Amino acid sequence: MPELPEVEVICGKLRTQMLGASLETCWVGRADIIREGREELGWYPSARITDIQRRGKTIVLTFSRAGTSRYQLIELGMTGLLFITPPGPSYTKHTHIRWGLKDAPAQELLYWNPRRFGRVYVLNEERLVEVCARRFGLDPLRVSGQEFGGLVRKSRGRIKSLMMDQRKLSGIGNIYANEILFRARIHPHARGDRLSGHSVDRLFRTMRRVLREAIACGGSTIRDFRAPDGSAGAFQQRHLVYNKTAHGCPLGCGMTISRIMTDRTSYYCPSCQQA
DNA sequence: CGTTGAACCTGTTTGC
DNA sequence: TGCAAACAGGTTCAAC
Numbered sequence: 001m002p003e004l005p006e007v008e009v010i011c012g013k014l015r016t017q018m019l020g021a022s023l024e025t026c027w028v029g030r031a032d033i034i035r036e037g038r039e040e041l042g043w044y045p046s047a048r049i050t051d052i053q054r055r056g057k058t059i060v061l062t063f064s065r066a067g068t069s070r071y072q073l074i075e076l077g078m079t080g081l082l083f084i085t086p087p088g089p090s091y092t093k094h095t096h097i098r099w100g101l102k103d104a105p106a107q108e109l110l111y112w113n114p115r116r117f118g119r120v121y122v123l124n125e126e127r128l129v130e131v132c133a134r135r136f137g138l139d140p141l142r143v144s145g146q147e148f149g150g151l152v153r154k155s156r157g158r159i160k161s162l163m164m165d166q167r168k169l170s171g172i173g174n175i176y177a178n179e180i181l182f183r184a185r186i187h188p189h190a191r192g193d194r195l196s197g198h199s200v201d202r203l204f205r206t207m208r209r210v211l212r213e214a215i216a217c218g219g220s221t222i223r224d225f226r227a228p229d230g231s232a233g234a235f236q237q238r239h240l241v242y243n244k245t246a247h248g249c250p251l252g253c254g255m256t257i258s259r260i261m262t263d264r265t266s267y268y269c270p271s272c273q274q275a
Numbered sequence: 276c277g278t279t280g281a282a283c284c285t286g287t288t289t290g291c
Numbered sequence: 292t293g294c295a296a297a298c299a300g301g302t303t304c305a306a307c
Contacts, residue, residue: 001299001301002301006300075301076300077301077302078299078302079299079301080301114284114285115284115301116284117301135302155277156278157278158278161278161279223286223287242300263280
């Protein structure tokens with residue numbers, strides 16, 4: 001569910017509501033959701049949340065106590081969400097972790113995830129660095145045009161697969177890959193190493209523009225997405241191709257939006273996005 | 276090494 | 292209406 005814009009929105013809400021709060025309890029309803037470091041959870045009670053950052057599509061919470069810092073990396077998968085609520089029996093179904101907080105306006109952070117793709121990693125600094133090095137590549141909002149161009153030019157596969165390859169470029173998923181490629185007028189199956197310099201430059205600028213606009217809109221709510229305070233996004237109203245099969249092309253070329261099922265589902269205009 | 280496809284899950288929508 | 296199949300925002304691992 002959550003791609004870069006949604007995770008950025010989640011982090012923003014968490015910062016305003018939880019930064020500086022101290023942890024009292026951590027309830028784990030399903031042990032297998034903690035992928036690593038389950039035995040380290042005893043360290044956390046009374047530690048303060050001192051930093052909240054997005055890495056790709058994940059959220060990294062920094063906890064500090066007595067001059068040392070440890071980390072929890074939260075992966076949401078397709079259906080995972082975080083909610084901030086008063087303590088009590090809310091979201092009882094599909095909530096797998098509850099962090100009880102002190103000194104925060106609302107006192108509980110929930111990890112809610114019906115499909116249970118996605119895990120939480122409990123890590124010291126050394127492991128955080130290792131895990132991040134293995135998982136993440138360039139950030140779409142921090143990468144330079146030169147770095148991005150280098151990545152695309154040496155890629156022999158489909159450009160959409162490259163944009164969604166988290167080890168190369170971290171944060172873009174199926175919705176935003178489709179929306180970006182349509183606006184940049186590039187076919188999802190075009191090969192990176194065959195794109196013109198002009199196309200690569202247009203893709204780079206479109207990518208940044210779409211992601212920033214989506215963040216400003218609070219993300220896309222197709223069905224379930226909510227920020228931790230329960231608010232929905234609005235960028236879905238600006239989607240031009242995602243889930244728009246058979247709609248007329250928004251550029252007015254007269255064609256209709258097509259769908260390719262290979263890999264993840266791609267939505268595109270066969271006329272405006274040439275291979 | 277790079278790419279592809281199946282597997283992991285539950286819930287909702289679609290089609291017969 | 293009822294039931295089965297298809298499909299969904301992601302990541303990982305095995306196989307080629």
